[in-house]
Amino acid sequence: MCDEMIRVMASGVFDIIHTGHVSYLMQAKALGDELVVVVACDDTVRRNKHEPVTPESMRVRIIESLKPVDRAILGKGGDIFNVVREISPDVIVLGFDQTFKEEDLRKKLEENGLGHIRVTRATECAEDLTATRKIIERIRKLEGGS
Numbered sequence: 001m002c003d004e005m006i007r008v009m010a011s012g013v014f015d016i017i018h019t020g021h022v023s024y025l026m027q028a029k030a031l032g033d034e035l036v037v038v039v040a041c042d043d044t045v046r047r048n049k050h051e052p053v054t055p056e057s058m059r060v061r062i063i064e065s066l067k068p069v070d071r072a073i074l075g076k077g078g079d080i081f082n083v084v085r086e087i088s089p090d091v092i093v094l095g096f097d098q099t100f101k102e103e104d105l106r107k108k109l110e111e112n113g114l115g116h117i118r119v120t121r122a123t124e125c126a127e128d129l130t131a132t133r134k135i136i137e138r139i140r141k142l143e144g145g146s
Contacts, residue, residue, distance in 0.1 A: 006032035009089035011075065012098070013040045014059050015052055016135050020095075022066070023125035028093040029068035031120070036087050037063050037072045044077055053136075081112045092117055096124040 010028040014021055014037075029035040039060045045052045054062075056074055064072035075083055084092070092109075094100050102119050109117050 005034055006090045007034045008032035008091045008093060009036050009087050010093045011038035012095055013045050013049060014063050015054050017062060018135060020125045024095045024122045025066060025068040027122040031091050031093060034070045035068055037069050038075045038083055039063055039072055040075050041077055044075060084114055089117055092119050094121045096122050
């Protein structure tokens, strides 16, 4: 009998890589055999967060070079379920600080015929500089800015 491979999907901006990202990706990889990471495109980052510090193509290259990651792809603006269908994950892992609510995502997956996908959330990394905004704030303080 042959065991089926478990594909895990994680996603994020990954603008300035930090220990929170590493922890998230390691936790995601531990849940399966293959980790596919969707890196948000620049338009999505601008719409939902801020002007990206690092261009999308560079962020994809950086993420795909990380040890836990088997494959990194650039997200597409629009219907996120198209990317989910393309990847066909068994598990979706949300970052501890991502705004999606697990219950809402499960409901939307069900509505889109993807109810078989397990949704879970990574736990927070206990280190200090675990968010891009914290790193940028620290740099501003070091430079004497606001």
